[in-house]
Amino acid sequence: MLESFITAFIVYFVVIDPIGNAPIFLAVTQHLDRASKTRTALECSLVAFGIMLFFALCGTWILGYLSISITAFKIAGGIILLLVSLDMLSAKRQKRKKQGSDKATESAENVAVFPLAIPLLAGPAAITSVMVVSADLAGNAAQSMIGYGALGAVMATTAAILVLTGLAQNFIDTRIASVFSRVTAIILAALSVQYIIDGLLELRLVGIGG
Template sequence: MIETFVTIFVVYFVVIDPIGMVPLFVALTGGLSTRAKLRLAIEGPFIAGIILVFFAVFGAQLLTYLGISLVAFKIGGGLLLFQVATDMLSSKRLQRKQKTVSDAPHKEATDPADEVQQDPETTDISSVYPLAIPLLAGPAAIVSVMVVTSDTNTDPESRLIGLAALCATLLLSSVLLCLTAILGRFINTKAADVVTRVMAILLATLSVQYVLDGLAQIGVLHLP
């Protein structure tokens, strides 16, 4: 049980990438008051969680409706997650997220007084876009949730463990963003980038395992 939780948690943690979100959150919330930043840090992961849980619960039914087998989705999802891992290693994924942040409406404070006056109700930044979607609950996160769900679809206990791992990842994401909101000026973005790249290697390994498991299920490959 613990091994299953840790494996699924690692997948979600790497794909959602809360550590890599730290410098993006700093850029996105520049000029906002600490109160506004904290609200975004709580609401963003919460909304992302609603979206991801929806796909975790109803993803299998959606695939059935579309006529897509779970094995095919596992293989395709594994390939996509491998692409995500390579993009993380080459910083392409970070660059796309940075572009999303730069395209999002936000206001820089012109002086300390202006920063203090801003609050969650008056700022143009939304906890839905771009924080929840697509930075936290992006395509890769949605695919990973559905792949993990398809892998544990026949075992109710494993599905509950998967949901627990997802909730734990989003809770940790919220905690990290809250700490960033309070201590953002002291955050070492280079260290966050190093951790993200190391985690990308783990994601690449896990994504290959998903593909191999899918091929084994259709008899193309026999795993030892």
């Protein structure tokens, strides 16, 4: 069970990428005071958690209603996550987020919901991951609770990182955050390839070496 928790935690932490999103959080909330930054960090993390928990609970039902198999979703999710990881490695994803954040800061009344909760934290990659991981852990109630617990732990960690970012904004080195984002991108790429391999194995399109 501990292994399942750690695996789910790593997947969620990588795709949500709270450290990589920390500089964007500062850019979006630059017009707020420290107290407001803290409140915004907590609120956006809570909203993102609610969105992803919804997909964790209802994602499988949605797939069934649309007649999409879990195997097909694993392969599709793996491909999507692989593309996201490649974007992260080339910094395209961060640039797109930053551009979207700049526009939203000028018009949105509540930046905690948009663009922070959606799509920075609960973006397509995170939603895809939570549905795939939930499907993997859907064997029994205990396994499912482990997945939900891992998601909650990651979102609590995300909230803490964003709160600390707001409090220590003068000491954040964007180069360190960029390096860490690249490292997490490599991990995400490996996990996404594993999703694809698992799906192909279930379809018996590839053999098991050994």
